[in-house]
Amino acid sequence: MFEFSPKALELRERLLAFMDEHIYPNEATFRDELAAGPRWQPTRIVETLKAKAKAAGLWNLFLPESEYGAGLSNLDYAPLCEIMGRSFLAPEVFNCSAPDTGNMEVLVRYGTPEQKKQWLEPLLAGEIRSCFAMTEPDVASSDATNISARIERDGDTYVVNGRKWWTSGAGDPRCKLIIFMGKTNPEAPKHQQQSMLLIPMDTPGVRVVRMLDVFGYDDAPHGHAEVIFENVRVPASNLLLGKGGASRLPRGGLAPAAFTTACA
Template sequence: MNFEYSAKTQELRGRLHAFMERHIYPNERPFYEEVARGDRWQPVSILEALKEEARAEGLWNLFLPDSKRGAGLTNLEYAPLCEIMGRVIWAPEVFNCSAPDTGNMETIERYGTPEQKEQWLAPLLDGKIRSAFAMTEPLVASSDATNIESRIVPDGDHYIINGRKWWSSGASDPRCKLFIVMGQTEPEHPNRHLRQSMILVPRDAAGLTVVRNLTVFGYDDAPHGHAEVLFENVRVPAENLLLGEGRGFEIAQGRLGPGRIHHCMRLIGLAERALEDMCKRTLSRVAFGKPIAEQTVTLERIAESRILIDQARLLVLNAAYMMDTVGNKVARKEIAMIKVAAPNMACQVIDWAIQAHGAAGLSGDFTLAYNYAQARTLRFADGPDEVHRNAIGKMELAKYQM
């Protein structure tokens, strides 16, 4: 087990750090100021200009492994790059490495036909369009994905889709041209994990309606957003089905493994930045006759934050290493562990940083409040904590069952 960064990763880390210092951090406030003006759901010109800078510097599609179209990095090589990009919520899009597009591109790359790749993967990789993933539903407990009720019904050489989805991230973006939709094709199949399929649905398909934008602790995340979407007799060609009927869970597991690594490393980037902010703030503020940094409770929180961040990073790197060496299926316990550990760690560290800033930490003058909302969201995304803890517990018990 060797977590030493490869020469390729070291070189890319240096370039990414430099890019963040030159282009991302100085544009954080201008980015949000631009979003606040005019139509908040239109692409942000600052971000679009930075994409061209990133592309010109070869910092583009770093996420896609084993592909002529991407950087060809392993999960272990890409993870520390994800951490750097994750320090600013919107930064991954600059490098065409943002969710849900990364997961959708990996899905089409791995499971799509040559025709599907030409039609959808190529423009996604080029950054010309964006996409959404429609799985979660408002009327059922979607933490158990076998509950999903949307239907994908064959009709000659087409499928007809009916259902209501929500938390479809990116659906409100005018550049969103594609949905990957999960629904039932065989609701009576005796194996409940073979009832679901996934299908590619163009955003402009008749009967597809974005009903509303959802908020997260009051934030609507414009111009990206999270939408409730209605599918009413949406008809798409049969060749839009991915992999085959009943293969939806198989695809989901292939999609979510790398995505969980990405989410967790981005959270570590957010937590690192929160710790930096906490240290700087407490060194510059005096309370009860001495800098806040010298108060025992502050020292304890700074120390505990350092411990929690480093623990989480090592857990994620271990999961990435196992995915690369023994595969996602064998590494499923390690993947589940990081999905619990990283969001909880980030929530705690950011919360302490907010407390260290006083009431200012609750305001929009700092990034902490918004970053906390993002970190708390990820205790649900890609499966809630409870589901992962149950899976981990069952795998531990299995060692001792005869």
């Protein structure tokens, strides 16, 4: 039988109280703000509630086995994640929403000190958002070994070309970072051909083509985008874990995030 830690149980009670006082009563406010537009801008109510959540100590509850998180195991986080999943507002309010959770876990475990300073710290503070570009329209890319987008070395830089879609978060004006999965070495064994690269959203050659609907909903202001990468050039130091390192990244960072997403 599972038993939660005293810390997790105490956080659970505080989280339930916050949901009753601040989250559920403001769902209609969020919908009203979104309807009044513009749709692709952050809402005032979510930003206000984020400040309240920080002040209440209900912030960055994920990140197990990390100095940056709340010090909870995945088991302890599970009941909190289930509670947050009861409202479409809650995950972002507590800075526990995908794809930022998975991207932050990747940066915590595999980022350099410089990358953590530039990207992880503002993500942890809720000052920016991020997206994860893996899925492609022309291949069955839920199996990442099928991806065809290319990451090619050119001197001290990598050049990226490819087409991605269902890139969650790319429509959010706060999105400043893309974690991009592409093929660096087509001649390597099947599971060592792919790598992950940090691409600033404003890099020349990154183009959001359109926002995609899911069951008729556009999920503004966050959304899911089709994105074209045309000769996008970034420093070689932006590659995570070297060439072929992507096979290790999903297990270390994105697998726990998938659990988070499923609950929230």
